[in-house]
Amino acid sequence: MVDTAKIKGQLEVMLDEVIVELERIAHYDKTTGDWVAKPDGGEVGEADENVEADVVEEWNERRAIVAQLETRFNNIKRALKKIEGGTFGTCEISGEPIEEDRLAANPAARTCKAHMNDEGQLPL
Template sequence: MPTVRRSLTDAQRREFRDALNARRQEMLARQGRVDASLSDAREARSGGQADDEHDPEGPTMAATWSQLTGLHDDLEVELTEIDHALSRIEAGTYGVCVNCGKPIGVARLRARPYAELCIDCAKAVESH
């Protein structure tokens, strides 16, 4: 494996590791709240009439349900990205674009600490 050119100072790596860990805690807390709402919704569903078709709350419940599961999945994706970023910090490859190998740039990392792509590669992906 080729040696990756360090694009960040140790202090910057610590800064991003702390930011990622804080973000991770926040996401986990948020996911906990979403999961609590989901189990409430599940209980309300099973506690109500079994006949969904004639339940006036049915469509509302279904909308809430899909909104909550959507939120849960979004948080899951972000948590995965954060975990990947943290393991890249451990591996010393953090801050380097996974596509072209160039430094991602501190400003971009501050805005999006789990960015895997440099701004040029991200634009290229988005324009497809």
């Protein structure tokens, strides 16, 4: 039996942590519900090509990090909603219960172990 009260507490801590990380490099668009990477606040106006290439690279990296954090953010929010709705701990692909050790490692997991590699294919 999954202790959802305990997991809810864990998820809330995880959500706070991911929001702190996101707020450092992104801002939340309330209209779309998306996190948008902030442009780098660093030195602007350097015409040096190498600097520009670095800036573009940093920007791409930043967006990749935001995308990862945003997935985590969405998964945590979804897991909290599932607890409210009483569907927590069920694999979104097979409908089977998610293994307890998988939930212990990642309370925001959306699938059982058999389908963990397909989790990325699920709609957001």
